[in-house]
Amino acid sequence: MSEISIVMLGTGSPRPNLNRSQPAQALVIGNETILVDCGEGTTTQLMKAGIVPESINYVIFTHLHSDHTLGYAQFLLGGWGQGRSELTVIGPKGTKDLHESILKMYSYDIDYRCSLGRSGAGIRDVRIIEFSEPGELLENPLPYKITTARMIHNVPTFAFRFEIGGKTIVISSDTSPNEEIVDLAEGADLLIQNAGLTTGEKSQALEKIWDQLQKEHCSPTQAGIIAKRAKVKKVVLTHFLPEADGRIAFKEASAVFSGEVIVPEDLEVIAVE
Ligand SMILES: [Zn+2]
Ligand SMILES: [Zn+2]
Structure with a gap:
């Protein structure tokens, strides 16, 4: 069986942060890498992790x-x-628009590069697979079972469950606590769980939006409870604000979940054993 690992390319949030890049994970299965989310800085993070960006043929949003x-x-x-020269992108409704907006915005640039003799393959022929309903991903180009569940956030957001050679990896994405993530993560070897409500000192600006954030993200305690209820082996907390204190996150999640809790730094590699 291929070795499986997750590289936490970006463990940050929308807020600019020198230490934590925006959300992205590389799911590495043997020689294949699937990119899950692609926040700002992802390409350089991939290179820092020793993953050649052009070797990735699948992106999931x-x-x-x-x-x-x-x-x-x-x-x-x-x-x-x-x-x-080949790319497939999977994501919720709107993914095609996002892709086409970028092509449109840079059409002069792409045209120019093509006029110099570069093939349009890999950019003009990207396969976009959109879905809007949760459940097993039916139009699935990958040889692994992929199941999604609808999360509670402020735009359509889906958690992903990957079943690969007897191992299960679940990525919650952004969400407040809900039953769907507990069901989706049931028995997983690894759960990458949003813990965006980790704080240290709260800034005034953060204080102002805190009520709203609680409707869209989880605290480390809530992340730990999800891990416990889903009976996962390991939980990896992510989506940290610049104010986040990882020691607090670790303590809070560990107080409710007896399995392994990981508070990763960017570029941390987590093996799925
Ligand atoms: Zn986010
Ligand atoms: Zn979000």
Whole structure:
């Protein structure tokens, strides 16, 4: 069986942060890498992780918030520039629009590069697979079972469950606590769980939006409770604000979940054993 690991490319949030890049994960299965979300900085994060961006032929978007998609233009154009000739993108309704907006915005640039003799393959013929209902992903180009569940956020957002060679990895994406993530993550070897409500010192600006954030994200305690109820082996907390104190997150989640809790740094590699 191929070795499976997750590289936490970006463990940050919409807020600019020198230490935590915007959300993105690389799901590495043997020689294949699937990119899940593509926040700002993802392409350089991939390179820092030793993953050649043009080697990635599959991108999945959990939702279309800016912090999960801002890096897509560079991933798309930069990877094509480096020789990628095939790409499939899977995401909720709106993914096609996002892709086409970027093509339109840079059409002069793409036309110019093609006029120099570069093939349009890998940019003009990207396969976009949109879905709007949760459940097993029916139009699935990958040889693994993929199931999605609808999360509670402020735009259509889906968690993903990957079943690969007897191992199960679940990525919650952005959400407040809900029953669907508990069901989807049932028995998973690894759950990457939103814990966006981790704080240290709360700034005034953060204080102002805190009530709203609680409707859209989980605290580390809530993340730990989801992990416990779903009986997962390991939980990885992510989506940290600049104010977040990882020690608090670890303590809070560990107080309610007896399995392994990981509060990753960017580029941390988590093996699925
Ligand atoms: Zn979001
Ligand atoms: Zn987000």
